[in-house]
Amino acid sequence: MRLAIPTLFAIFALLLGSQAPAQQPTVAKTHLKVGDVAPDFTLKDQNWKPVKLSDYRDKKNVILAFYVLAFTGG
Amino acid sequence: MSETEVLGISVDSPAANAEFAKQIGVSFPLLSDMTRKVSKEYGILNEEMQFANRTTFVVDKQGVIQFIEDGKSAVDPTSAITICTGLKKKEAR
Numbered sequence: 621m622r623l624a625i626p627t628l629f630a631i632f633a634l635l636l637g638s639q640a641p642a643q644q645p646t647v648a649k650t651h652l653k654v655g656d657v658a659p660d661f662t663l664k665d666q667n668w669k670p671v672k673l674s675d676y677r678d679k680k681n682v683i684l685a686f687y688v689l690a691f692t693g694g
Numbered sequence: 695m696s697e698t699e700v701l702g703i704s705v706d707s708p709a710a711n712a713e714f715a716k717q718i719g720v721s722f723p724l725l726s727d728m729t730r731k732v733s734k735e736y737g738i739l740n741e742e743m744q745f746a747n748r749t750t751f752v753v754d755k756q757g758v759i760q761f762i763e764d765g766k767s768a769v770d771p772t773s774a775i776t777i778c779t780g781l782k783k784k785e786a787r
Contacts, residue, residue, distance in 0.1 A: 650737040650749060654760060658753040661732045663703065665723035666712040671701065677757050681698045681778050684751040686738055689704060 658684070698778045703727055705745050738764070754781055 652658070662672040676682050702724040706714065711724040733739040733746035740747050752761035760781060 649747075649764065650751075650762060652737060652751070652759055652762065654762060656759050657757050658751060658759050659732070659735045660757075661735070663725035663727055663732060664708050665725055666708055666715045668708050669723075671723050671725055673701075673753070674757060676699055676753075676755070678755050681755060681760075681781055682753040683698060683700045683778065684703060684736075684753060685700060686703045686733065686736070686746040686749045686751075688745050688748055689706060 658682075697782050699723075701725055703732065703746065705730055705733060752778060752781075755785075 658673060660672070660674045662670050665671050673682065673684075700722040702711075702720070702722065704711070704724070705727050706724075707728055708726045711726055715724050727733050727746065730739050730744065730746075736746075736749070736751070738747045738749045739745070747764065749762065749764040751759055754760050
């Protein structure tokens, strides 16, 4: 039995293609939505001073900027 | 913009953040989420790499999320600032 080379090639390409999405890096997307209450937290700043999100309640809007790692430009 | 506070958050130690703050010259708090608890709670912890993905949240004075931006565009705070200006106007009305 002789399978035509283009057929084999097509099968091979199909197999490769189906695997491609699994190789994409996984990017965590937040489950939070606009309108949700932001989960409260207390974290230490660069001077080891605790900062609590809810302390800004009724005082200021807060921009939470999560960045990847210091020194990476991320 | 005294109406708005910027909080930077990463999984770095406070010591690393202090050095980073000095290097880039920021005056706003850089918070240390070393236990990754907050990044996890906000659903943006990259489990594989153990750091938070770049995401910006705008939280209004009531503690409600008004805006979310992730990925590359989250680097540019322009849109987050625009949202805050909008919130300020809403309050003024």
